[in-house]
Amino acid sequence: MLTIKLPYRIGSNQKGFAALANIYQQVKPCQFETIQLDFQNTTWFDANMLAMLGAIMESAWKNDFDIVNLRPEQEKIFKKTRYSYFGGESLPDHYQTTVEYRKTKVSEIGSFEKYLEKKLLAHPEIPSMSALLRKKIKESILEIFDNARTHGKCEFVFSCGQYYPRKGRLDFTVVDIGRTIRKNVRDYLHKNFSGKMALDWAVQKNTTTRKDNIPGGLGFALIREFLCKNNGKMQIASADGYWYERGRTSHSKDLNVFFRGTAVNLEFNVNDKSSYCLISEIEDTDIPF
Amino acid sequence: MERKIISIFDVVGGKAAVSTEDGERLFTTINAFLEKDFKVILDFANIQTLITTFLNAAIGQLYSKYDSPFLREHLSVRSLQPEDKERLVKTIERAKEYFKDKENLEKDIREAFDDE
Numbered sequence: 001m002l003t004i005k006l007p008y009r010i011g012s013n014q015k016g017f018a019a020l021a022n023i024y025q026q027v028k029p030c031q032f033e034t035i036q037l038d039f040q041n042t043t044w045f046d047a048n049m050l051a052m053l054g055a056i057m058e059s060a061w062k063n064d065f066d067i068v069n070l071r072p073e074q075e076k077i078f079k080k081t082r083y084s085y086f087g088g089e090s091l092p093d094h095y096q097t098t099v100e101y102r103k104t105k106v107s108e109i110g111s112f113e114k115y116l117e118k119k120l121l122a123h124p125e126i127p128s129m130s131a132l133l134r135k136k137i138k139e140s141i142l143e144i145f146d147n148a149r150t151h152g153k154c155e156f157v158f159s160c161g162q163y164y165p166r167k168g169r170l171d172f173t174v175v176d177i178g179r180t181i182r183k184n185v186r187d188y189l190h191k192n193f194s195g196k197m198a199l200d201w202a203v204q205k206n207t208t209t210r211k212d213n214i215p216g217g218l219g220f221a222l223i224r225e226f227l228c229k230n231n232g233k234m235q236i237a238s239a240d241g242y243w244y245e246r247g248r249t250s251h252s253k254d255l256n257v258f259f260r261g262t263a264v265n266l267e268f269n270v271n272d273k274s275s276y277c278l279i280s281e282i283e284d285t286d287i288p289f
Numbered sequence: 290m291e292r293k294i295i296s297i298f299d300v301v302g303g304k305a306a307v308s309t310e311d312g313e314r315l316f317t318t319i320n321a322f323l324e325k326d327f328k329v330i331l332d333f334a335n336i337q338t339l340i341t342t343f344l345n346a347a348i349g350q351l352y353s354k355y356d357s358p359f360l361r362e363h364l365s366v367r368s369l370q371p372e373d374k375e376r377l378v379k380t381i382e383r384a385k386e387y388f389k390d391k392e393n394l395e396k397d398i399r400e401a402f403d404d405e
Contacts, residue, residue: 080364113338132372139340142307146342150309206386213353214309215387218341218379282374284367289360289381 003036010045012171012265013255014244020052021259027060028260034061040069047077047098047150047162052175052263052270054084054101055158057149059177060259081160099123099161099172105206106149106176109142116141126163132276136226137170137268144174144264150216151209152262154178168271177261182239184209195241196252203236203243203250223266229274233267259272290363293322294330305338312346319351323363334368340381346378351382357385 004026008015027035037234039045057065066084070078079091081101100119104112111282121134141159148157154176161172185191185198188209189233193201201207203224208216227234233246235258243252295318298304301311322329332347333339351360367379 010380024383029371040292054401084394107310108393109308110303110305113307135338138338142338142340146307146309146340150342205390209388211348214339214346215352215380215384216345218345222341222376224370267404276372282371282378285365287366287369287374287377287381289364 001036002023003038005040006042006045008041008043009258010042010049012048012173012235012267014044014242014255016046016054016234017242017259017263018051018257020049020263021237021255021257023053024056024059024259024261025257027056027063030060031062032066034066035266036068037065038068039071039074042071042072042074043071045077046082046171048116048171048265050078050083050101050158051079051158051160051175054103054160055156055175055261055263056178058103058156058158059086073202077274083160084163097163097165099163101168102158104144104145104157104159106152106154109145109149112145112157112159112256113138113142120161120170120172123163126270127168129270129274130273131272133274134229136230136276140223140226140266141160141172143170143223144266146180148174148176148262151184152176152178154261163270168269170268170270171265172268173263173265175261175263178241180260181236181262182241194254195239196232196243198256199236199241199243200239200244200252203245212214226276227268229276230272231269233265235265235267236262238262242247290328292330293327294332295319296297296332296334297336298332298335301336301343304335305335305348306324306343306347307338309342309346312343313350315343315347316350318353319347319364323351323355323359327367328361329364331364331366332368333370333373336370339370339373339376343375343391343397344380345384349380349387351380352384352388 078100082090083101158175175239182195205221207219210216242255251287
């Protein structure tokens with residue numbers, strides 16, 4: 001039996017991604033073993049980070065996992081998200097601060113869109129957002145989902161969210177265990193980029209690793225533009241790289257541990273009253289084909 | 290010129306135009322009519338969610354076969370939500386750039402990162 005002790009805190013940040021990637025590294029070589037995830041020292045676990053833990057546990061499906069010493073309040077949160085370890089068992093979420101955990105086949109973007117509509121955007125506790133803000137949030141997450149399908153070449157996408165009413169923030173994490181951004185960029189550029197260099201390249205406007213007749217290189221740019229106006233935040237962990245942006249300030253770092261997949265955390269400011277309609281004056285007939 | 294109106298709602302089977310597969314299907318349909326010299330009108334009525342992956346596959350990809358003057362004459366849209374027009378305009382701009390000189394663009398990008 002392998003016992004892995006989780007750190008005292010798993011937050012939506014570089015340390016949180018690295019801690020979970022470290023678990024991935026430990027479980028990766030295991031087959032037909034019992035793996036005990038020991039939460040004894042863990043006093044905080046951001047619910048949205050369950051997306052990454054779920055992806056890691058799924059990637060090591062040939063093993064049995066035991067989650068032990070989980071604090072009752074954390075177990076409640078995990079069950080509120082219907083985290084699959086508990087067999088989908090759920091607890092009522094009276095304060096509605098979690099967004100259900102979900103494992104979605106990449107081919108089922110349509111059902112993922114309905115899940116976002118029902119479990120995230122119709123969330124009763126999230127203050128009334130403008131229709132445009134809701135739309136922008138949904139479209140941003142869907143772009144990330146499709147990136148996982150197109151570039152990650154993975155089978156499933158894992159997602160989970162947490163809403164922080166006092167901060168007016170919604171964190172939503174999307175994870176795939178597939179081709180990393182570093183791998184895609186290296187193959188495309190034929191350069192031995194590190195994970196952080198690959199992330200710096202990939203988030204630029206008009207860069208894409210696509211080689212076919214479908215243009216790319218716009219999705220990340222539009223999300224960044226939106227999050228900048230929204231005063232939100234985006235983080236990406238892939239391979240051995242980590243990238244972060246809040247407002248117009250971005251930076252990249254080494255993750256210091258390898259994660260064979262991509263985790264994207266989007267943080268939205270749900271109290272945003274901005275208008276997002278920029279060129280509404282344009283007529284249908286004026287679209288510059 | 291004969292006209293063909295294509296309902297996006299009908300193509301994707303709902304209010305969300307979000308998948309590359311649906312975009313590819315729409316591209317194939319548009320292409321079939323353009324090859325027959327039809328004027329194609331894309332009707333976005335009742336589409337509430339639209340993302341670039343769909344637009345890249347459906348419309349961006351057209352620039353691999355047709356140039357702007359041809360598409361301006363043969364393609365138009367209607368009932369597009371105001372906020373989605375910006376997304377479409379950016380998709381078109383990006384597609385033109387992508388195909389304008391694909392090889393040179395890729396070379397430039399590689400060179401830009403050579404110093405690192």
